[in-house]
Amino acid sequence: MQEGISLPEIEKVNEEGNSASFVISPLYPGYGVTVGNSLRRVLYSSLKGAAIYALEVQNASHEFSTLPGVKEDLIQIILNLKQVRLIIHEGEDAVLKLKIKGPKEVTAADISASASVEIVNPKQPIASLSKTGKLDMELKVNRGMGYVPTEIKENREFPIGTISIDAIYSPIKKVNFDVEPIRVGEMTNYDKLMLDITTDGTIKPTEALTKAAAILIDHFNLIKNYQEKAVAKKGKAKAEADKNKKLAANKTDFKSQKIEEAGFSNRTTNALLNNKVKT
Known part of the structure; x- marks a missing residue:
């Protein structure tokens, strides 16, 4: 939880057929529109x-x-x-x-x-x-x-x-949201988000809401874990570069290697040396 920002509570205040109303409060000032609009867009487009x-x-x-x-x-x-x-x-x-x-x-x-x-x-x-x-x-x-x-x-x-x-394909017929101010302690500018969801009957409004929230969480987790993944990717690239550098340093230069150090048999080594092949 972010320091200084308390998490709200969610309540289903009404459900009739394929329609349901939810209230999410108290939300930090300005979060009502942010949360409501995000959920509305995902509900319409991504289920x-x-x-x-x-x-x-x-x-x-x-x-x-x-x-x-x-x-x-x-x-x-x-x-x-x-x-x-x-x-x-x-x-x-x-x-x-x-x-x-x-x-x-x-x-x-x-x-x-x-x-x-x-x-x-x-x-x-x-x-x-x-x-x-x-x-x-x-x-x-x-x-x-x-x-x-x-x-x-x-x-x-x-x-x-x-x-x-x-x-x-969308199972959502209608999504509306409204934001009202709510009092928290002496603060009067917190938000109360009221969300109305109507589906086509192939999915319940509560299930639609939880699926939309899960889609948003998956996307925000990508952003949340960006630094960790970037560091891991950078470390992997450095390790690969170090490995290639080490292999290059250990690679034998056969053109300058002496015949005696090449690992040939004695007969082959003598034959090469007798023919003035030294490297």
Whole structure:
């Protein structure tokens, strides 16, 4: 603990569904915004999740296609699929199937998923089918981080007929924080940080907060241990240089070495000396 700066306490003051509120206090003056903004940025950008990143639709080769008997066009269906939140329990990717005939209001519950994939919002609407309508599609999902637009995946090769879509991996829907002054002894300028976190249901708010804090700690530890690692690296380089210098000093100059000191047999040594080879 830094001398003169006491550590605060954290309390979960409210939790309802996928939302929770936390209070962290008392924080040293100015630390409320520092801690709150850091956690908010990491929560939005650096937590892993799973999302649909591509799909193949029968009788549709691009996202501007329309399907007979389906009320929504393919763009609207893709927007609905982006809202499907899921968890991949094993592996990094999976393939899901959606094959259904109308009349029906199609939801995420109609997606056929393997045992390793869990859909957490099965009531999410996908499309409305008339009596003649049908949907037959293959959904490709994987694990990732943050938000990955289609443009970033342009260099990735997809099979013909595969439609790439923006992937929303972040499990965080909303993060807000507020800072209020709080009294500590006679000081009235300490900070109270109030943090509100809403997730998509694939992770609990408390777990999201602890994971974000762990990511920040890992990065700050790199800075904390910088001097120690720099000294160790410098010492290693010096030891290597000393070793090479010693090897160079001990290296024999064979061109100036006498024949008698070269370690040849007596017969070879005499033959060389008789031929006036002395070094």
